Amino acid sequence: MPPTDTTPEKDAAPLRGSAPGIRFEKVIKRFGSNTVLRELDFTVAPGERVTLIGPSGSGKTTILRLLMTLEKPDGGLIFVGDDPLWHMDRGGKRVPANQKHLHEMRKRIGMVFQQFNLFPNMNVLRNLTEGPMRVLGVPRDEAVERAKGLLDLVGLADKIDAHPSQLSGGQQQRVAIARALAMEPQVLLLDEVTSALDPELVVGVQDLLRDIARQSDLTLLCVTHEMTFAKDISDRVLMFDQGQIVEEGPPERMFGEPSEQRTRDFLQAVLAT
Amino acid sequence: MEWDWSYTGDIIPDLLRGLRYTVIATLLGYLIAVVLGLVWALLRRTPNVVVRQVVRWVTEFIRCTPLIPQLFFAFYVLPTWGLTFGKLTVGVLMLGIHYSTYMAEVYRAGIADVPRGQWEAAKALNLPRTRVWLDVVLPQAVRKVIPTLGNYLIAMFKDSPLLLAIGVPELLTSARSVGARTFEYLEPMTMVGVLFIVVSVISSILLRRLERHYATN
Numbered sequence A: 001m002p003p004t005d006t007t008p009e010k011d012a013a014p015l016r017g018s019a020p021g022i023r024f025e026k027v028i029k030r031f032g033s034n035t036v037l038r039e040l041d042f043t044v045a046p047g048e049r050v051t052l053i054g055p056s057g058s059g060k061t062t063i064l065r066l067l068m069t070l071e072k073p074d075g076g077l078i079f080v081g082d083d084p085l086w087h088m089d090r091g092g093k094r095v096p097a098n099q100k101h102l103h104e105m106r107k108r109i110g111m112v113f114q115q116f117n118l119f120p121n122m123n124v125l126r127n128l129t130e131g132p133m134r135v136l137g138v139p140r141d142e143a144v145e146r147a148k149g150l151l152d153l154v155g156l157a158d159k160i161d162a163h164p165s166q167l168s169g170g171q172q173q174r175v176a177i178a179r180a181l182a183m184e185p186q187v188l189l190l191d192e193v194t195s196a197l198d199p200e201l202v203v204g205v206q207d208l209l210r211d212i213a214r215q216s217d218l219t220l221l222c223v224t225h226e227m228t229f230a231k232d233i234s235d236r237v238l239m240f241d242q243g244q245i246v247e248e249g250p251p252e253r254m255f256g257e258p259s260e261q262r263t264r265d266f267l268q269a270v271l272a273t
Numbered sequence B: 001m002e003w004d005w006s007y008t009g010d011i012i013p014d015l016l017r018g019l020r021y022t023v024i025a026t027l028l029g030y031l032i033a034v035v036l037g038l039v040w041a042l043l044r045r046t047p048n049v050v051v052r053q054v055v056r057w058v059t060e061f062i063r064c065t066p067l068i069p070q071l072f073f074a075f076y077v078l079p080t081w082g083l084t085f086g087k088l089t090v091g092v093l094m095l096g097i098h099y100s101t102y103m104a105e106v107y108r109a110g111i112a113d114v115p116r117g118q119w120e121a122a123k124a125l126n127l128p129r130t131r132v133w134l135d136v137v138l139p140q141a142v143r144k145v146i147p148t149l150g151n152y153l154i155a156m157f158k159d160s161p162l163l164l165a166i167g168v169p170e171l172l173t174s175a176r177s178v179g180a181r182t183f184e185y186l187e188p189m190t191m192v193g194v195l196f197i198v199v200s201v202i203s204s205i206l207l208r209r210l211e212r213h214y215a216t217n
């Protein structure tokens, strides 16, 4: 959610804690014969900021992609707020979600990708207005105002007419963050959003996300290997390995004195790079 | 055999009349091919398996058989089913339909080339299906294939003399009837070549300009 001054009064930013939580119940995900998530259970409280860490291939991205409905689970239930994401109630029975249900559920969720994925055929403004106008039915003027407010927030007001190819990676990622926020999601998913950036551009994007985390009430699910950043923005850290939670806790303890050997090994390996 | 300049001058008006048919047939056929090709490409991505497979095999069939029998089929067989068209109409339609199956492949490749991340970003934004296609995928796909689509204009132009088979009075037909009248084929046939080269070169230049325009914007 953007800062309150850019939010229309009618849906002014609610207090932190009113965003929906997330619950995974025995979630199974396979790719062919490779079972990536094996009856995974975990909960994220409303408005909570959770960072997922763990070695490459441990299933962190898969978790975010399941939430964004980019992948379909093979079993179990995923709740966003009180409603199952991939199922709906029909006559008291739980049936697979149809497109309409998925569309409604997706409105609660936004995602920022490692590779930005801005639309190269649109300028920055259009990247930010496309969703609000085409999906939320926001009138053009209002969508443009909202886009301008968000560009101010991400520090790129002067790039409103630029095309993505004319921007640095860091600028593209900040536009991508603004694009996600323009949809006013209640849950924001961040998948290694700084790992494709040149080192000198990482800080700018991290600072922006810190601000957003401070100013909004979003439920935040974040995959990152940047420990300082994770410490700053998260309430809780989950350590994954092979699709299982190895250990969890507040960031100070997780990074300071992890109790599991696998966590210690992982952190050691990350620090070494 | 001597080249006769005054004879050449005399036949030019006849040839230009033929060239007009050639150009019209090519442009109209091209328009059909560009639009219909996109329709095939989109139908091949519909969720309906039956539609997908039917379109796939029909276009495959048209693409892998020569244009001449297709022209003959439309010209001689369709009328026996009560479908009668003029020569030029049949020629334009069949040229367009034949090439649309090539264009379909071009569009298909362009669509397949749009990175997965674009589809995913569109989904994450919750864009409805039509918007994903119209605003995100097609603009990127079409832009990438514009040079290839342009080359097909020239290919179709060069294939248009095949319309002679059903008696469309295009350039080659005019040259042949001039020759049959005078028993002098050297000048008319040479001029056919010259006119084809002139038009092709001009079109290539225009196409390249168009390409540059899209490359910079």
Ligand SMILES: Nc1ncnc2c1ncn2[C@@H]1O[C@H](COP(=O)(O)OP(=O)(O)O)[C@@H](O)[C@H]1O
Binding pocket: A031, A034, A036, A054, A055, A056, A057, A058, A059, A060, A061, A062, A063
């Ligand atoms: N589309 C896919 N097809 C096949 N295997 C996949 C696909 N996506 C992910 N995987 C596999 O799932 C496992 C978890 O991947 P991922 O969730 O990307 O891990 P992480 O983000 O923690 O590095 C890996 O073994 C990966 O190879």
Ligand SMILES: [Mg+2]
Binding pocket: A060, A061, A062, A192
């Ligand atoms: Mg990953």
